[in-house]
Amino acid sequence: MDNIKLVALVGQPNVGKTTLFNSLTGMRQEIGNWPGVTVEKKEGILNYKNREFKVIDLPGIYSLMSNSIDQKIARDFILENKDVILVDIIDTPNINRNLYLTLQLIELGKSPILCLNLIDEAEKYGITVDEEKLSEKLGGLPVIKISGRYNVGVDNLKEEIYKYKPKKPCKIVYSKLLEDAIEKIVKKLEEYKNLELSEKFKSVPKRWLVISLLEGDPEILEEFKDKKEILSFVNNVKKEVENKIKHDVESYIVEQRYAKSDEILKGIMTESQLHEDIDTIILHPFYGFVIFGIVLYLMYSFVFDIGGFFSNYIDMFFGYIGTYLTSILPPIYSGFVVDGALSGVDSVLQFFPQIALIMFSLAILEDCGYLSRVAALMNGVMSKIGLGGKAFIPFIISFGCNVPGLMATRFMSNHKERLITLLVAPLVPCSARFVIIGFMAAAFFPKYTSLFTLGILGVVFGLLGISSYILSKIIKGKGEEFIFELPPYRTPDWKNILKITWERSKEFLKKAGTVILAGSLAFYWLLNYPSTDNSYGIVIGKVLEHITLWMGIDWRGAVCLMFGVVAKELVVSTMNIVYGGDVSSVLTPLKAFVFTLVSVLYIPCLATVATQYLETHSLKWTLFGILYNISLATIVGIVIYNMGKLLGFQ
Amino acid sequence: MDNLLNKNPGTYTVVKINTPCKKLYELGIIPGSKITVISSNKRGPILVRIGNSKIAIGRGMAGAILVE
Numbered sequence: 001m002d003n004i005k006l007v008a009l010v011g012q013p014n015v016g017k018t019t020l021f022n023s024l025t026g027m028r029q030e031i032g033n034w035p036g037v038t039v040e041k042k043e044g045i046l047n048y049k050n051r052e053f054k055v056i057d058l059p060g061i062y063s064l065m066s067n068s069i070d071q072k073i074a075r076d077f078i079l080e081n082k083d084v085i086l087v088d089i090i091d092t093p094n095i096n097r098n099l100y101l102t103l104q105l106i107e108l109g110k111s112p113i114l115c116l117n118l119i120d121e122a123e124k125y126g127i128t129v130d131e132e133k134l135s136e137k138l139g140g141l142p143v144i145k146i147s148g149r150y151n152v153g154v155d156n157l158k159e160e161i162y163k164y165k166p167k168k169p170c171k172i173v174y175s176k177l178l179e180d181a182i183e184k185i186v187k188k189l190e191e192y193k194n195l196e197l198s199e200k201f202k203s204v205p206k207r208w209l210v211i212s213l214l215e216g217d218p219e220i221l222e223e224f225k226d227k228k229e230i231l232s233f234v235n236n237v238k239k240e241v242e243n244k245i246k247h248d249v250e251s252y253i254v255e256q257r258y259a260k261s262d263e264i265l266k267g268i269m270t271e272s273q274l275h276e277d278i279d280t281i282i283l284h285p286f287y288g289f290v291i292f293g294i295v296l297y298l299m300y301s302f303v304f305d306i307g308g309f310f311s312n313y314i315d316m317f318f319g320y321i322g323t324y325l326t327s328i329l330p331p332i333y334s335g336f337v338v339d340g341a342l343s344g345v346d347s348v349l350q351f352f353p354q355i356a357l358i359m360f361s362l363a364i365l366e367d368c369g370y371l372s373r374v375a376a377l378m379n380g381v382m383s384k385i386g387l388g389g390k391a392f393i394p395f396i397i398s399f400g401c402n403v404p405g406l407m408a409t410r411f412m413s414n415h416k417e418r419l420i421t422l423l424v425a426p427l428v429p430c431s432a433r434f435v436i437i438g439f440m441a442a443a444f445f446p447k448y449t450s451l452f453t454l455g456i457l458g459v460v461f462g463l464l465g466i467s468s469y470i471l472s473k474i475i476k477g478k479g480e481e482f483i484f485e486l487p488p489y490r491t492p493d494w495k496n497i498l499k500i501t502w503e504r505s506k507e508f509l510k511k512a513g514t515v516i517l518a519g520s521l522a523f524y525w526l527l528n529y530p531s532t533d534n535s536y537g538i539v540i541g542k543v544l545e546h547i548t549l550w551m552g553i554d555w556r557g558a559v560c561l562m563f564g565v566v567a568k569e570l571v572v573s574t575m576n577i578v579y580g581g582d583v584s585s586v587l588t589p590l591k592a593f594v595f596t597l598v599s600v601l602y603i604p605c606l607a608t609v610a611t612q613y614l615e616t617h618s619l620k621w622t623l624f625g626i627l628y629n630i631s632l633a634t635i636v637g638i639v640i641y642n643m644g645k646l647l648g649f650q
Numbered sequence: 651m652d653n654l655l656n657k658n659p660g661t662y663t664v665v666k667i668n669t670p671c672k673k674l675y676e677l678g679i680i681p682g683s684k685i686t687v688i689s690s691n692k693r694g695p696i697l698v699r700i701g702n703s704k705i706a707i708g709r710g711m712a713g714a715i716l717v718e
Contacts, residue, residue, distance in 0.1 A: 482708030
């Protein structure tokens with residue numbers, strides 16, 4: 001099949017785009033990232049009447065302005081793929097606001113297929129729209145009533161896509177004042193034979209360029225930056241208009257577009273208001289946190305209790321296979337296969353139940369609308385470290401295990417905040433690191449275990465806050481402004497939830513599995529060759545000693561830390577081996593404190609690093625993550641050790 | 651005329667917006683639009699309704715929206 005037609009779903013956030021995407025494409029989907037950013041890109045194939053269409057789910061956007069990364073991605077896609085069939089999905093209860101985007105698409109010279117989605121919800125509340133008249137008023141664009149969730153009208157949509165022919169879009173006419181201004185500038189542009197615009201803007205309507213100039217669209221202003229004459233002409237026209245309306249043109253155009261939406265809907269829609277005000281409690285500054293605490297507790301016990309149950313069985317299963325393989329394989333191979341490969345795969349698969357369950361719980365919370373409430377609730381706290389409210393969830397999950405914690409960043413929509421969270425969440429001490437903390441506390445500070453733990457946690461969270469704050473200043477891009485829509489509460493769409501759960505967890509199996517497998521083999525080799533008593537690992541440990549001695553850790557400690565890279569629990573078991581079983585007589589309390597701190601802070605385990613790579617899709621950021629963790633641990637270790645010595649501790 | 655932070659639950663008309671944030675416009679908060687405050691506490695975000703959508707607004711941003 002050559003010449004497959006492209007179909008793109010475009011619409012505002014929370015309009016049920018994903019559900020519709022699923023009904024169109026079934027299970028044949030591919031999930032990746034848009035080039036260069038951590039924004040999810042979904043593609044699927046629609047088969048209808050023996051024809052194939054490639055369907056792309058564009059990010060949810062409120063308008064076509066290039067002022068946010070999602071909007072720029074969607075707009076670039078529409079500009080670069082001129083023949084794409086656009087399906088504009090509209091949240092029927094909010095149709096007047098949704099038409100805003102439709103009007104912009106029409107202005108861009110597109111003739112989208114309109115889907116009045118969530119028609120079930122609308123009709124339940126007594127909102128009706130006359131789709132034939134709406135189509136008439138929009139110059140004959142196809143308009144279909146649809147409910148992705150109940151599979152109403154989906155076949156009509158497929159049929160419309162199948163027989164789609166681009167139409168000449170109708171002209172959206174605004175007030176005389178604005179129209180005169182637009183016309184003046186269009187004439188000015190027409191004086192130029194060649195505007196020397198970038199490729200993607202070459203065939204857009206002049207009228208659209210002019211409106212974008214008047215609206216102050218960042219990308220279009222950049223495009224015209226060297227055309228001083230045009231810009232000053234536009235500014236003069238702008239000033240003329242502003243003198244008459246007494247406020248800025250940007251908001252005037254927005255007002256005009258909304259007025260136009262209202263005008264189009266007049267007489268063809270009966271309005272009604274939805275009411276449900278449970279949010280006064282859910283977002284209450286006191287009760288809201290109590291409810292959130294309960295939800296988190298339930299989720300946490302669900303995920304880690306049930307997950308732990310399965311993990312045990314997985315571990316047992318691998319144990320049996322390992323014993324069996326050891327008994328039948330020649331010893332030369334059995335080391336590599338059993339202690340290297342098999343135990344590596346085991347360590348990944350043990351995470352799998354937790355990951356699947358966490359994705360499942362989060363998908364439910366997201367689908368029913370609670371997740372956006374959490375974001376609103378936690379925003380105040382998180383904004384102090386340069387992040388938004390949604391980042392709170394990955395942090396909380398990371399306490400159990402960093403891997404599902406990082407995966408949970410998929411539910412964050414802002415790519416800058418997601419990247420920062422991916423980089424700092426590995427600092428959150430996971431259950432494996434609590435094993436180290438607990439062991440050291442019991443061995444060295446039996447009387448002060450909780451104080452010791454609190455001390456370590458205090459330092460770690462301080463560093464987490466500081467790094468997150470600094471990263472939020474360094475990394476380019478805008479943080480999310482704190483204003484967002486709270487979608488109505490909906491009963492979960494189980495089909496969609498299971499799908500999300502599977503999609504998000506299977507990738508972990510596939511990719512992290514391969515990285516872990518390779519890593520485990522490499523570490524096995526390092527620590528066992530040429531011989532266990534004199535391995536390359538010990539050699540490296542002795543080299544590392546030059547640095548680690550600055551923080552009071554000798555080569556044996558360094559070897560423990562190296563093992564910890566595979567899985568942090570290994571630090572403890574390795575310590576027992578290299579220090580000959582009696583740790584407390586070898587290390588001083590100060591050294592023990594520093595050692596614990598360093599093992600909590602330095603490079604997260606292999607599985608986490610693999611996930612970091614999988615989620616950022618960037619070797620650069622993964623390496624950065626590793627390096628800054630190591631440097632952080634080194635610096636903090638050296639500083640605290642030497643401060644402790646100055647204060648008279650041993 | 652007063653900003654949203656000082657308003658009790660009830661319906662108001664937006665008069666002026668003192669922030670360049672485009673997101674407000676995109677969510678339909680423009681001069682002249684009706685806005686209903688659902689809840690506002692001493693801390694935390696302000697909840698409002700515009701048309702049929704519910705929106706949470708941070709305190710800083712809410713202070714920039716003048717209504718009457």
